[in-house]
Structure formats: structure tokens, C-alpha cells
Amino acid sequence: MKTTLIILGLLFIYSNAALSADSSTPMLVEKQLFTTENFTTVSGETIAKVDVGWESYGTLNAAKDNVILITHYFSGTSHAAGKYSADDALPGYWDVLIGPGKAIDTNKYYVISSDTLVNANWHDPHVITTGPASTNPATGKPYGLDFPVVTISDFVNVQKRLLDSLGIKKLHAVMGASMGSFQALEWAVQYPEQVERLIHVIGAATMDAWTVAALEKWALPIRLDQNWQQGNYYDKERPLDGVAATMLNITQDAMHPIIYNASFADFNVLDQGALKDIRTLPKLSQTLAERAMARAKTQDANHILYLVRASQLFSAGMQGDLKAALKKVQAKTLLLPATNDLLLRPENVRTLHSTMKELGKDVAIAEIEGGWGHLDGLFSIAPKAQLISEFLED
Amino acid sequence: MKTTLIILGLLFIYSNAALSADSSTPMLVEKQLFTTENFTTVSGETIAKVDVGWESYGTLNAAKDNVILITHYFSGTSHAAGKYSADDALPGYWDVLIGPGKAIDTNKYYVISSDTLVNANWHDPHVITTGPASTNPATGKPYGLDFPVVTISDFVNVQKRLLDSLGIKKLHAVMGASMGSFQALEWAVQYPEQVERLIHVIGAATMDAWTVAALEKWALPIRLDQNWQQGNYYDKERPLDGVAATMLNITQDAMHPIIYNASFADFNVLDQGALKDIRTLPKLSQTLAERAMARAKTQDANHILYLVRASQLFSAGMQGDLKAALKKVQAKTLLLPATNDLLLRPENVRTLHSTMKELGKDVAIAEIEGGWGHLDGLFSIAPKAQLISEFLED
Numbered sequence: 001m002k003t004t005l006i007i008l009g010l011l012f013i014y015s016n017a018a019l020s021a022d023s024s025t026p027m028l029v030e031k032q033l034f035t036t037e038n039f040t041t042v043s044g045e046t047i048a049k050v051d052v053g054w055e056s057y058g059t060l061n062a063a064k065d066n067v068i069l070i071t072h073y074f075s076g077t078s079h080a081a082g083k084y085s086a087d088d089a090l091p092g093y094w095d096v097l098i099g100p101g102k103a104i105d106t107n108k109y110y111v112i113s114s115d116t117l118v119n120a121n122w123h124d125p126h127v128i129t130t131g132p133a134s135t136n137p138a139t140g141k142p143y144g145l146d147f148p149v150v151t152i153s154d155f156v157n158v159q160k161r162l163l164d165s166l167g168i169k170k171l172h173a174v175m176g177a178s179m180g181s182f183q184a185l186e187w188a189v190q191y192p193e194q195v196e197r198l199i200h201v202i203g204a205a206t207m208d209a210w211t212v213a214a215l216e217k218w219a220l221p222i223r224l225d226q227n228w229q230q231g232n233y234y235d236k237e238r239p240l241d242g243v244a245a246t247m248l249n250i251t252q253d254a255m256h257p258i259i260y261n262a263s264f265a266d267f268n269v270l271d272q273g274a275l276k277d278i279r280t281l282p283k284l285s286q287t288l289a290e291r292a293m294a295r296a297k298t299q300d301a302n303h304i305l306y307l308v309r310a311s312q313l314f315s316a317g318m319q320g321d322l323k324a325a326l327k328k329v330q331a332k333t334l335l336l337p338a339t340n341d342l343l344l345r346p347e348n349v350r351t352l353h354s355t356m357k358e359l360g361k362d363v364a365i366a367e368i369e370g371g372w373g374h375l376d377g378l379f380s381i382a383p384k385a386q387l388i389s390e391f392l393e394d
Numbered sequence: 395m396k397t398t399l400i401i402l403g404l405l406f407i408y409s410n411a412a413l414s415a416d417s418s419t420p421m422l423v424e425k426q427l428f429t430t431e432n433f434t435t436v437s438g439e440t441i442a443k444v445d446v447g448w449e450s451y452g453t454l455n456a457a458k459d460n461v462i463l464i465t466h467y468f469s470g471t472s473h474a475a476g477k478y479s480a481d482d483a484l485p486g487y488w489d490v491l492i493g494p495g496k497a498i499d500t501n502k503y504y505v506i507s508s509d510t511l512v513n514a515n516w517h518d519p520h521v522i523t524t525g526p527a528s529t530n531p532a533t534g535k536p537y538g539l540d541f542p543v544v545t546i547s548d549f550v551n552v553q554k555r556l557l558d559s560l561g562i563k564k565l566h567a568v569m570g571a572s573m574g575s576f577q578a579l580e581w582a583v584q585y586p587e588q589v590e591r592l593i594h595v596i597g598a599a600t601m602d603a604w605t606v607a608a609l610e611k612w613a614l615p616i617r618l619d620q621n622w623q624q625g626n627y628y629d630k631e632r633p634l635d636g637v638a639a640t641m642l643n644i645t646q647d648a649m650h651p652i653i654y655n656a657s658f659a660d661f662n663v664l665d666q667g668a669l670k671d672i673r674t675l676p677k678l679s680q681t682l683a684e685r686a687m688a689r690a691k692t693q694d695a696n697h698i699l700y701l702v703r704a705s706q707l708f709s710a711g712m713q714g715d716l717k718a719a720l721k722k723v724q725a726k727t728l729l730l731p732a733t734n735d736l737l738l739r740p741e742n743v744r745t746l747h748s749t750m751k752e753l754g755k756d757v758a759i760a761e762i763e764g765g766w767g768h769l770d771g772l773f774s775i776a777p778k779a780q781l782i783s784e785f786l787e788d
């Protein structure tokens with residue numbers, strides 16, 4: 001069980017649902033493709049053609065007013081719930097919340113989720129995204145670092161076009177964890193009249209110097225890998241060692257010592273192999289390195305660099321004055337930081353709460369308890385199901 | 395002032411003393427050389443010749459029983475107090491505590507501190523150490539990775555030989571911060587009859603899985619740098635990019651968002667350069683990278699890998715049973731964790747305190763408050779001067 005837990009943690013993509021007993025009649029979901037053209041980014045460039053994958057759970061009603069948009073986290077995809085096939089090992093990351101009769105009840109709501117631009121999981125066959133690994137129609141080759149810098153606002157604007165294409169004009173709610181919370185908040189700031197409810201999980205309203213520096217450490221190992229070649233590796237060997245080191249950074253930053261240490265119950269500090277030869281890593285480091293390499297293989301290195309940059313540049317409303325941006329929000333808001341979050345710290349969300357209160361906003365806060373740290377937003381959210389359900393109905 | 399603060403933080407080697415007004419008549423100190431031969435490590439190898447630097451403050455009394463040993467932290471050196479010359483910009487890291495009339499009163503005590511084996515600051519002209527960058531007498535070339543793995547116990551045993559050479563048989567106290575606390579505790583476990591007092595600052599009693607994994611992240615960028623060449627770079631270009639990335643990791647891990655964010659008062663998340671081109675780092679990242687590179691130039695990459703390993707293998711007494719090791723301690727003990735320490739967390743020191751209490755030890759704990767995080771053990775220790783002074787006199 002402990003091993004299962006830590007593997008889940010290290011994969012960073014699955015929900016507690018996988019640990020629950022109910023695996024009967026999984027909700028089957030299908031990845032769909034959305035294409036849009038001439039997409040102009042905040043950085044002022046135009047991408048000729050944008051493809052992103054999306055999936056949905058539940059049924060869009062005739063009034064098209066029962067829509068809940070789920071925006072995904074840094075390492076995530078649009079696979080928020082259900083399974084692609086009945087024998088999938090695990091369902092989408094928030095399957096514990098989303099489904100028939102669950103807190104986000106697909107008998108009532110039409111839940112939709114899309115892969116972001118520059119999604120990191122380029123080599124995951126279920127992911128469709130556009131980024132530096134995509135073919136630049138102007139050259140017939142991958143964009144590489146010629147792909148424009150994209151921002152959280154751009155992610156939101158692609159989702160906006162997807163919803164427009166479906167004739168959806170209002171969101172009953174938008175909800176996202178971590179980098180997904182950035183998008184959810186950005187929706188409420190950019191399109192205040194269209195967002196009725198906002199659920200902001202393990203998130204932030206803006207990046208501070210601390211987090212920008214921490215994010216840079218996720219990019220550094222990739223740039224150090226000699227196979228990275230300034231981003232021109234698409235017809236060569238991939239910078240997998242660098243990406244694996246990045247996976248190690250992300251995984252530990254998203255966790256907390258409580259579960260981390262409990263998960264390595266067989267850990268022995270007096271590692272004889274590591275004592276005898278500097279070239280032999282401690283067993284723990286070897287295990288982590290193997291898992292990180294397995295994850296690295298699903299990732300595109302440049303896409304990670306672009307996700308780092310998009311996150312580093314995030315400030316709700318993308319303007320100098322955060323308060324002025326928050327002032328625009330009309331959505332009823334629920335903030336769900338995780339008490340033990342070491343990556344996007346709950347202090348900052350408490351400050352966001354009081355700022356929104358001061359601005360007269362309809363905002364509530366509740367903390368997710370657990371030993372996973374940042375990952376509690378995925379793995380320990382079940383006790384907040386009732387609160388979320390009531391928030392959506394209110 | 396803020397710039398000064400952050401530079402101090404990023405250098406990670408200076409004390410609050412530098413910020414105080416009293417720069418009159420600095421205590422001048424001199425680096426000395428201690429050489430010992432045929433040193434056998436815990437890993438079972440013999441190093442033909444070990445050279446380490448040391449310095450002292452105050453005067454050894456006739457009974458040789460007024461000795462306080464200071465053991466240094468990961469990035470540190472034996473320069474705990476005083477200045478090498480009157481015009482040095484800054485004194486040693488704990489100058490606020492150590493000197494005539496200070497808490498560790500050099501009118502009364504003979505304070506001694508030595509550079510560890512594999513000290514990272516190989517290119518600092520004031521540091522003398524033995525490690526992979528040293529010449530292997532068997533080959534006439536640098537050891538590289540043929541240097542044996544060394545442990546905290548080995549650091550202590552070199553210090554033991556140094557003290558033996560001076561005829562010192564008892565320590566009035568041993569005190570160290572961070573990796574220095576590991577050595578200080580190891581002294582009290584290995585040589586219980588010779589250690590009367592132990593002051594354990596921002597430390598730990600053993601490594602847990604979390605910290606071993608965190609330390610590995612300090613080694614990774616070095617191994618990724620193509621100039622590292624499996625440690626054989628001594629007649630080639632040095633792996634400075636990897637070392638600089640490691641410096642970034644160490645610096646942030648040793649800090650806390652409170653001071654970090656306050657130090658970058660001019661930080662602007664909406665960085666136009668970073669928005670316009672993925673190849674342009676955010677200004678903050680550029681600044682940090684430059685500072686990290688300046689620090690990297692004083693370091694030897696392999697030495698850092700060996701320090702990481704020594705730290706990863708630390709468990710007081712270097713045996714399976716931590717309680718059995720702690721049981722050996724006879725020293726009156728003062729534990730000084732930092733409340734906001736994100737690297738060696740105060741929770742673990744609180745557990746150490748209760749374990750030692752259960753074992754019937756004479757142990758006290760007091761927490762260092764501050765916004766520096768781990769670095770509070772260096773920068774915010776002044777309010778504990780009185781407590782330390784009384785502890786030493788009791």
C-alpha cells in the first residue's frame with residue numbers, strides 16, 4: 001500500500017479515487033480535437049494553427065448553461081475524470097469529485113476540460129497540444145524555441161475559443177488546481193460576466209520572487225543537458241537526463257516530508273553501496289532516478305520550459321495592479337489551499353482571501369488537510385466534496 | 395540595505411555581525427595548516443596525507459580545558475570569527491557570537507575551528523582541505539572520483555587528530571550549525587567523555603528520505619554538466635554551469651520566502667523581456683544566475699558531490715539504532731533549530747529533544763526566530779547570545 005501511494009505521488013497524475021473501492025462501471029471518456037487558426041498570443045505573435053485535445057463528462061443542456069470547466073495543473077492533462085477504456089489502471093485525476101452522483105455531478109453538469117498549449121506530456125498518446133514540438137507550417141519543421149512565449153492568459157483564450165465553438169456563453173463554474181487555478185482565476189478576471197463560480201485549488205493569484213526562482217530550478221537541468229542543444233533536438237537524441245532531473249525537482253517540490261518519509265519505510269540512511277563508492281548513488285536516489293526517467297519519456301523538454309515561463313509570468317489579469325484585476329471578478333469564489341503546501345503556500349491564498357474580502361467579493365476559504373503537501377489538492381480533496389457540491393448548487 | 399541583505403544571504407557565509415555598527419578593532423586571525431598521515435576513513439580506505447586549515451580565537455590555558463570547537467556548515471569554512479586583515483569587508487560567520495566579551499568570550503575560551511575534508515571552497519585562498527581536487531601521491535594527479543567517500547565521522551576524526559596534536563583532551567563545548575551540527579553531535583556520540591557541552595544549531599540527528607532526496611538535487615546539475623566528465627576535469631574546463639545551478643539550489647533551499655521576497659522589492663512578475671523571447675530569462679533569474687556563477691568560481695564540483703554524500707550518509711553514531719547512539723551522549727546539550735527552517739526542519743529537532751529527554755539526557759531547546767529560514771542559524775542568532783553565554787558558564 002505504501003509503495004502504491006508513493007508511486008501515485010511520483011506519477012503526480014492520479015487521484016485518491018484510484019485507492020477507493022468503487023471501480024464498478026467506470027465512466028468512459030473520449031479525447032476530442034479542437035482546432036483554431038490565427039491565434040494571437042499575449043506576447044504579440046500569431047500561431048497559424050492551434051490543436052488541443054479536450055474531453056467532457058455529462059451532457060450539455062439545451063440552454064448551454066450547465067457547464068463546468070476544469071483547467072489542468074502543470075504536469076497534468078485534460079484527463080480530469082473517467083477512463084479511456086474499462087481496463088485503464090487509473091481514472092482521471094479528480095475522478096473522486098467528477099461523475100454521476102458525485103460532487104461535480106455529471107447527471108446535472110456538463111464538465112469540460114482541455115489540454116493547454118505547450119502541454120508537457122507530448123509523448124502521451126492521449127494528449128493533443130501545440131507548442132515547440134509541433135510542426136511550424138512556415139518551415140515544415142518543429143518550432144523549437146521559435147514558438148512564441150505563451151501565458152496563462154493564452155491558455156484561457158484557447159479555452160474561450162473552444163467554448164465559443166460549442167456555443168457556450170456562460171460557465172456555471174471554472175475550477176482548477178495549481179497552474180489550473182491560475183487559469184481559473186484568469187477566466188474570472190478576463191471574462192467576469194461569463195464566470196458564475198470559481199473554485200481555486202492549491203493555487204495563487206500572482207507569482208512572487210520566491211516562486212519564480214523555484215520554477216527556474218525546474219528549467220535549469222534541461223538547459224544543462226548537452227542533448228538539449230538550445231532546443232534543437234527533434235531529429236536527435238532527446239535530453240532525457242535533464243528532463244528526468246526536472247521530474248525529480250517537480251515531484252519533491254509538490255510533496256511534503258510527512259508522506260514522503262512514510263512512503264519510504266524501507267529507507268536506510270547507512271547505505272553501504274553509497275559509502276563504498278562515490279559513483280554509486282544511494283539506493284533511494286537510484287529508485288527515484290528510475291521513476292523520474294520513466295516519467296521523462298512522456299515529456300517534451302521544450303514544452304516544460306514554456307510551461308515554466310507561462311507560470312513565471314502569471315499574475316491575475318496580467319497587469320501591474322493585482323487589486324485592480326481582482327476587482328473585476330464577479331464569480332462567487334471558493335479558495336481551497338492545502339495547509340501543508342510547500343510549493344504554492346497557503347499563506348498567499350489567505351492573503352488573496354482577505355484582499356478579495358476587502359474588495360467586497362463573495363469569497364470563502366477552506367483548507368485541505370493532509371500529508372501530501374501540494375499534492376493534497378489532488379489526493380486529499382475528497383473531504384471537500386460536500387462543500388464543493390453545495391457551493392455549486394448555491 | 396535590502397540589496398546588502400540579499401547579497402549576504404546569497405553568499406551564505408556571513409553573519410549579522412557585518413550589519414552591526416561595531417567594526418572597531420577587528421579580531422585578526424590567521425589560517426594555520428594541520429597535516430596528518432595515514433588517515434583511515436569509515437569507508438575503509440586510507441588517505442596517505444590529509445591537510446586541513448584551521449584557525450583559533452583566544453588563548454589556550456595551561457590546563458588546556460577552555461576549548462570550544464566550532465564545526466562548519468556545508469558551504470562554510472573554518473572562518474567562524476574575526477578578520478584575516480583589518481580591511482576585510484566581512485568577518486567570520488559567527489563573529490556576532492565569538493570574540494572578546496562576546497557570548498563565546500575569547501578572553502575566557504580558546505575557540506578553534508578547522509576546514510573539513512572535501513571542503514567545497516577549494517578555490518578560496520584561505521581554505522586548506524583534502525579531497526578529490528588534491529593530488530593523489532600515488533599518481534601525482536588529482537584524485538578525482540578515486541578519492542574515498544568520506545563521512546561526518548571522518549570529519550570529526552580529523553578534528554580529533556588536530557586536537558590531539560595540540561594536547562587537548564577535553565572540549566568545554568562543541569558547537570556547529572547545519573552540517574556543523576552533524577559533526578558536533580557526532581563528537582558527543584563518538585567521544586562522550588571528552589565533550590562537556592554540545593550546541594546543535596539548525597541541525598538534525600539523522601537524515602530522512604526527504605533530505606537525502608533533497609541533497610541529491612544539489613548533486614544533479616553538476617553531473618549533468620558536460621564539462622564534469624565523470625569528475626575528470628582538472629586539466630580541462632571546469633563544470634561551472636553545473637556548479638552555478640547547484641549554488642542556486644543550495645541558496646534557495648537555505649532561505650525562506652519572507653526575506654527572499656522582501657529582498658527583491660523591485661521584482662516585477664510582468665517581465666517584458668521574458669515575455670518576448672523564451673531565450674531571455676526573467677530579470678530575477680538573470681540576477682540570481684550571475685550571483686550563483688560568482689560563487690561557483692570559488693567551488694570545486696567534485697568536492698560538492700562528496701559533501702552531498704557525507705551529508706546523505708549522516709546518522710549520529712553511524713549505526714542502525716539512533717537511540718542507542720544518542721544514549722551515549724554525556725554532554726549537556728542545547729538544541730537551537732530555526733522556526734522557519736525549510737531545509738532541516740525544526741519538527742525533527744523537536745523530536746530529537748523529546749528522544750533525548752526520554753533517555754534522561756540534560757537537554758534544552760530554544761528556537762531561533764526570523765525570516766531567513768535555515769539561514770536564521772547564521773543571521774538571526776544574536777538574540778540567543780545570552781542563552782549561549784549562560785549555557786557555557788553553567
